[in-house]
Amino acid sequence: MEENLGLRERKKMATRMALHEAAVRLAAERGADNVTIDAIAEAAGVSRRTFTNYFANKEEVFYYRDAHRLRRLCESIRQQPAADPWTVLTGAAADLLGEAFAEANTSWLTQLRTLHRDPNHLAHQIAAYTAIERDLAVEIAARVPGPDAELRARVLVATFLAALRTSVQFWLDNPGTSLPETFRRVSGMVSLTPA
Amino acid sequence: MEENLGLRERKKMATRMALHEAAVRLAAERGADNVTIDAIAEAAGVSRRTFTNYFANKEEVFYYRDAHRLRRLCESIRQQPAADPWTVLTGAAADLLGEAFAEANTSWLTQLRTLHRDPNHLAHQIAAYTAIERDLAVEIAARVPGPDAELRARVLVATFLAALRTSVQFWLDNPGTSLPETFRRVSGMVSLTPA
DNA sequence: CCTTTGCTTGCACTCCAGGCAACTTTGCAC
């Protein structure tokens, strides 16, 4: 997808990914709270100072993948033609979840499950989702008709992200389930009344 | 409501509240990021060390009121007789929001608005909501029939909290609106398909 | 090449989280 980038850009992406992967691996090994930034930086082969150039804190590095996917989702929404917002959102989500589900191998899954087991981290996962809530709401508001557009768009986006997050959470909690199928079930349970 | 408590308990509640109010006031004055724990503790008349006996971090002290209300909501749900979960949730929420709306005077509102203006803090507000998501889901799961009970309860609770949070956010963003009325509008936009 | 631009790193400093031990206040039984 994003090829044709200079060496500099490619190195930055590699460093980001190395930090993220080192962080998740270490967290799965010894628990997220027992991982210091120094340890992550060392495992990724950079200095502690460089870590903080890439991520503002530990939570960010753990949820980098989630945040990245959500930003891509936001991008893909932006490029969709105007259509029923809920359909656009769930459609884009289905694509992304399919991709995530496909690339989730066993060891990766185990690491993710270990990370999500920590109840403290639920809040941080949500923070990642929230970071794009405003952006997404702005994008959606433009497609919602009626005088209620702003409020309706916010409700739409908040509900959508809640559904997405619940799906991922349930999928991680229940080994053997399919992520896209779980999302399909979840989005079937909630409906937004049309304007 | 909770009277008949010993001096010790009443003092603790007072200290908690003093810390919370000092924190919100200082944050409104100079921005949440420019408030140190030392400043909050001093303003509340206790030592910095005592602050950390009461709250684990700055976000917790800012959202103490929200978290407290949500815990009370969870309690009130627990005591409700078995009934339609969505009705129980929105009913309990309406009560709490009415109370919050009634006790919100102008200066308090201004402080809250300043706090919520910081986009960084949206994530922390959500964290507060999330902290009780699991507890609430357990409570609700017992009232949801059908084989999907667990998943359905989670979706129900996540959607409900999203609606609640969106209502508060919208109300703060739009001076002059009524909080209970906003929540009524929002919950009218969402519907959960029955089992 | 050689300049420019931008990334990395170490250093220094402030703030935060929490264990520990001394001290003070409250609760309660006598």
Next chain:
DNA sequence: GTGCAAAGTTGCCTGGAGTGCAAGCAAAGG
């Protein structure tokens, strides 16, 4: 009341996190 035990407060101290700054270095592009 008096005294003791339980609980709360505080200061001290250690380790970790976040960030501005300046020096060094590597890539980009003439």
